[in-house]
Amino acid sequence: MSDKIKNIVKSEIINLSKEISNEKGQIASKTLAQNDAVSITIFSFSKGEEISTHESNGDALVSVLEGKAKVTIDNKEYLLSKDDSIIMPANHPHSLYAEEDFKMILTVVF
Numbered sequence: 001m002s003d004k005i006k007n008i009v010k011s012e013i014i015n016l017s018k019e020i021s022n023e024k025g026q027i028a029s030k031t032l033a034q035n036d037a038v039s040i041t042i043f044s045f046s047k048g049e050e051i052s053t054h055e056s057n058g059d060a061l062v063s064v065l066e067g068k069a070k071v072t073i074d075n076k077e078y079l080l081s082k083d084d085s086i087i088m089p090a091n092h093p094h095s096l097y098a099e100e101d102f103k104m105i106l107t108v109v110f
Contacts (some may be wrong), residue, residue, distance in 0.1 A: 005033050005040070017065045020044045022101045027051070039108040045069065045098035053095040058110035060088040067102025071095070 007030055008019060020030050022044045033040040039058070042065075053072070062071060063085040071078045071086055073094045078086055088094040 006031070008032055016042055016105055017103050020103060022046055022103070025049070037110055039106070039110075041106045042103065043106060044103045045096070045101065047098050047100045050097040051095055053093050055091055055093055056088070056108060057090055058108040059090050060094070061107040061109075062086050062088065062096070063105050063107075065103040065105060068099040069102045069104065070097040070099055072097075 008014065020028055020042045022028075024046050026046050027049050028044045030042045031039070032042065045067075062069075062080065064080045064082055066082055068079065068081050071080055071088065071094065073086070073088050074092050079099065080086060
């Protein structure tokens, strides 16, 4: 388990959307950091793909890089587009659904 950022070039300007591609019928992910305090992952969702309702023991910040997604927290739905962000609070049920192909960066703070 690394406590530093990995799987991405450092000391260069990057476009996070280009770090992961959309694949039809799939959800893809690329972990950038993972330790006991934080997890940072880039995701791409094909239209119609979803992560079903679950809970996390950390606050999870979703920031949409491209496309549109429906985020449900405690049975309340939110429609997010490029540049929108929302925090899914720790220990609250939440889910994500791709309204269209979309990419996000997920930062979970434990």
